[in-house]
Amino acid sequence: FGHADRAGMPRLFMPVLQELADETDELVQLAIVDGEQMLFVAKAEGLGQRVRLLPLVGLWAPLHATAAGKLWLASLPEAGVKRALGRGRLRAVAPRTITSLTGLRSELRAIRARGYAVSDEELAEGGRAIAAPIRCDGEVVGAVAISGPAYRLSLERLDALAPRTIQAADRLASIWPAHASAKEFTR
Numbered sequence: 001f002g003h004a005d006r007a008g009m010p011r012l013f014m015p016v017l018q019e020l021a022d023e024t025d026e027l028v029q030l031a032i033v034d035g036e037q038m039l040f041v042a043k044a045e046g047l048g049q050r051v052r053l054l055p056l057v058g059l060w061a062p063l064h065a066t067a068a069g070k071l072w073l074a075s076l077p078e079a080g081v082k083r084a085l086g087r088g089r090l091r092a093v094a095p096r097t098i099t100s101l102t103g104l105r106s107e108l109r110a111i112r113a114r115g116y117a118v119s120d121e122e123l124a125e126g127g128r129a130i131a132a133p134i135r136c137d138g139e140v141v142g143a144v145a146i147s148g149p150a151y152r153l154s155l156e157r158l159d160a161l162a163p164r165t166i167q168a169a170d171r172l173a174s175i176w177p178a179h180a181s182a183k184e185f186t187r
Contacts, residue, residue: 017044026148031068067131068143071117074108075140096121128153132169
C-alpha cells in the first residue's frame with residue numbers, strides 16, 4: 001500500500017484497484033482532484049509482467065499529458081480548463097504530448113463523447129493509459145487509470161478495457177466518502 005497508507009487512503013479502495021490490476025496484469029492507479037491538479041494517491045500492480053511503467057503515486061503529473069488529467073479537464077467548463085492549465089504553454093513531456101490548445105480541445109471533446117480518456121505515449125514514450133472518472137454528485141472527483149507499455153496496451157486493448165475501467169470507477173464512486181476533499185486523502 002505504501003503511499004496510500006501514509007496518506008490515509010481508505011483501505012476499502014484498495015481491493016477494487018487490486019482486483020483490476022490482477023485482472024489486467026497492469027499498473028492501476030487512483031488519482032484524485034487536488035485543487036487545480038490531479039494527485040496520484042494509490043496503486044495496485046498485477047504480478048505477471050516484467051516490464052512495467054513507474055507509478056506516479058505522490059506526484060502531480062501534467063494534466064494535458066495523462067489520461068487522468070485529460071479526463072478531469074474534459075469535465076470542466078472552458079473557464080475551468082483555462083484556470084487549471086494556467087498561463088503556461090502545454091509543454092511536451094514526451095514526443096506525442098498534445099502541445100496545442102486546439103488539439104487539446106479536440107481531445108477533450110472526444111473524451112466527453114466516449115466517457116473515458118486515453119494517453120497514447122503522451123507522458124512517456126512507449127507508455128499508454130486509460131482512465132475512467134470517479135463521479136460524486138455529478139462532479140469528477142478522481143479517476144481510475146490503467147497503464148502499461150504500448151506494445152502490451154494497444155489502442156484496441158485500451159478500448160476493450162474501457163467498460164471494466166468504468167465499472168471500477170463506478171464502484172469507487174459508490175464508496176467514496178461524502179464530501180471528501182483531497183485534504184482528507186493526503187493527511
